[in-house]
Amino acid sequence: MTLTETRPEAEAVAAGDESRPATQSSAPQWTPPTGLARILSTGDHLTIGRMYVAFSLLLSGLALTLGMLIGIEQADIDGGFGVFTNANELFQVFGLYRTTLILCGLVPLFLGLATAVVPGQLSAPSVAFPRAAAAAFWTWLVGAIAHIAATFSYGGLGSVEAEAARGQSVELTVLSLGMIGLGLLVGSGVVFTTLVTQRPAGMDLLQMPAFSWSMLVATGVWLFSLPVLLGNLVISWVDMRGADALGFGGGDAPFEMVAWAFDAPQVYAWTIPLLGIVAEVFTAAHRSSPKLFEPMAFIVGAFGFLSFGAWAQSFFDSADPSAADAHIVTNEVLFTAFALAIALMVLAYGGWLAFNAVSAGQRPQITPQFALVVVSGALLTAAAAAGVLRVAEPALGVLREADDDIWRGFFDAMDDLEGSSLVTGMMNFAVLGGLLAAVAGLFHWAPRLLGRPLHAPLGFLSVLALAGGAFLIGATDALSGFFDQPAQPYQTARLVDIDALGFVEALNVIGLIGYIAVLGGLALVALNAARSLATQSEAGPDQGGEA
């Protein structure tokens, strides 16, 4: 037995297997732990998956609360600081919003669903390394709690002043973010290994369900992304150990070291499982199986390949002015090509969905999960469109040269979108799309995850709040970008560039309503899940647990 396996006794007890011969009476009998000890020591993939889902939903709620606070601050741009006392605090919460929403919310939510669902999809008894899965979960959770605590101890990722004195809590923030990354990496490894090795004989990779395929692609891309993030964090941390930080640990450098993870194209990489969930729920609603699976698998694979974004960090750019120009051109070409290619993949995926809808020959069964996947697909499309708009200026530069008069108005609108809140809108569209897809997965696999389906009417109410809120958040950020609202709200010097200040503030208020709506939607989902568990407890013991 390897260290990574579950104790056979525990498996037997969990499976209710009483047929095994009793151990000799003289040998000390091992009794499975109960209560909190059972949760802390569990190697059961379903329990680990549930814990991932519960805590990542909780932390997503925290992230959205932070987004709401930033929204309140931005509702009165020219009135000085209100919620926060200075630009530094706003910068730290801005960074925490991103790390929490993506690395403590979205990615672990997908990993939790995969940990719980993938073994069943492969007819495997468990994940490949159950104890490693548990270790990954606890590493991630402890890291997430430490990360949030350290940031609230005035230890956010860097500061707006280059020479600002830093406390030890900044180092703790960096280290805890490393713990989060390590936990997610190990969790990804567990899911990846499960998908590669635990398939039944005769099932090749392209015969797996769509969600499993998308998790294979996602964990493969995360395998190449998360170590780069860890490398960035280690460089920052080593620089901080000295008396004076030189280039990686001072000022806003710690945030800049990891900023690529929250921007295009990497932000799409965190949403890859969305494509698998949408495919499964969409075809299930049409009461059919996915047709033309191979093209869909190719699209998901290409989307994953294009979304790998660790290369797009400023620390790989040259500081030498003569070389920097060449790098800027290369980066613009790459960014433009990747943005267009990703948009093309999203369109192709939409075409695949349309083909499946038509070939099913019947109207879809309208369920909360179906409504959620439709909305999450639309959000991903909006993210891809925002990504294309963002690179429109360099891409259409040739047209500007050709006939300035015709295109002047258009180009004026396109100018300076890079660095504007359009970038934030793109991120929010993509990440919230992923979040909604994960919630759709929760509804879809609720009988397995929670033991019984979720309440549909309550589900539709949460869909309304989640969908409306997500669109408001993304659309208002994207639209404000056209009026020069900066992507980083703490850059107070850029606030004077904002055109139509009153209109932008009104947009920010609408965005704030969006945050409240999404938070309400998540609360309804949590209530729905709690109701399901409570009803199940009244009905009898959990039957969905260890199957």
Add this chain to the structure above:
Amino acid sequence: MADIAVGTPLAAPLPRQRTLLVGTVFGTAASLMYFAALFGVYLRERADALSGGGEWIPSGANMQLAQPTVAAWTMLMSVVTMQWAVYAIARDDRPHAIMATALTTLFGLSVIVTTSFQYTEMGLVADESIAAVLIYAISGSHLAMIAIGLSFLLLMAFRALAGQYSSRQTDGFVAASIYWYAVVFVYVVIWTAIFVLK
């Protein structure tokens, strides 16, 4: 008619347990990606410093090539002993597998000692130059990688002592060797990029 040798029928081969191998390959690839990121930043900063006409390694530092070269050769020798361990366990030669693993461990420990000694000699202060920050980040991470590799090796050795691995099941040793080869590969890159190129 030739006699037919009759003996104990051969046991059916065990099904391949690839889980540990795939998991190790995943972990090894992640480790290599981690170092790729570190080297990406290191080489970019070095190129910028040199193209601007400045110095990369601070003039006060004493970056000798002797200790890293000894360490590089030690690492390369450990490839032979590591492969010896895999070869031996695949032939049910458990004593030699244990001996080869012990030698590999010894080589790994000696690289840790050599690197620690070099730290005391080279006079590179972390908060005086970006080069120092990056060199300590890379070489320190490699020391951690060696420690992980040694733990993996020792775990496999203890299991072999308990009779777990044999010619029918070599995955543990093969997995440990894959990770160890990555450790050696990274050190060769460190030796070239940091100590030879300077």
